[in-house]
Amino acid sequence: MEILRHAVLLVHLTGFAVLFGAWVVEAFGQRRFTRLMTWGMVLALVAGLALAAPWGISYELNYTKLGVKFAVLIVIGALLGIGTARQRKTGSVPPVMFWLVGILTFLNAALAVLWR
Numbered sequence: 363m364e365i366l367r368h369a370v371l372l373v374h375l376t377g378f379a380v381l382f383g384a385w386v387v388e389a390f391g392q393r394r395f396t397r398l399m400t401w402g403m404v405l406a407l408v409a410g411l412a413l414a415a416p417w418g419i420s421y422e423l424n425y426t427k428l429g430v431k432f433a434v435l436i437v438i439g440a441l442l443g444i445g446t447a448r449q450r451k452t453g454s455v456p457p458v459m460f461w462l463v464g465i466l467t468f469l470n471a472a473l474a475v476l477w478r
């Protein structure tokens with residue numbers, strides 16, 4: 363069970379890596395939203411929800427932290443959705459939306475690691 367949980371954590375981290383990696387590439391490039399960001403977010407969400415259930419562990423999960431991380435991810439999803447629609451219409455993403463996606467993704471990783 364524990365090895366399976368670690369495998370799901372690996373998928374979760376891969377989702378984070380894809381989302382944040384794709385964002386960093388764009389931060390140094392065109393500053394556009396790409397499909398990779400959305401795919402990374404979906405991967406992090408699905409694996410994160412699986413990890414939010416208490417299986418394969420012998421300690422208590424911090425549900426306050428998980429709730430905050432979930433709320434932050436919903437905001438990231440809304441920004442990616444609205445920003446991608448704007449991008450289709452006008453050809454660019456409002457800068458505040460673009461930067462918020464990177465900042466909030468980094469914030470969620472920081473919450474995961476620093477809030478015990």
Ligand code: HEM
Nearest residue numbers: 378406407410411413414428431432435467470471474475
């Ligand atoms: C962009 C969104 C997210 C990012 C960047 C992110 C990042 C991370 C990182 C870096 C870890 C590893 C921390 C460690 O093992 O020390 C982690 C673990 C975890 N994440 Fe996320 N996460 C995100 C969204 C979510 C969501 C939405 C949930 C579920 C509500 C979630 C639930 C978890 C759980 C349960 C763990 C394992 C913690 C444990 O077992 O102690 N994550 N996350």
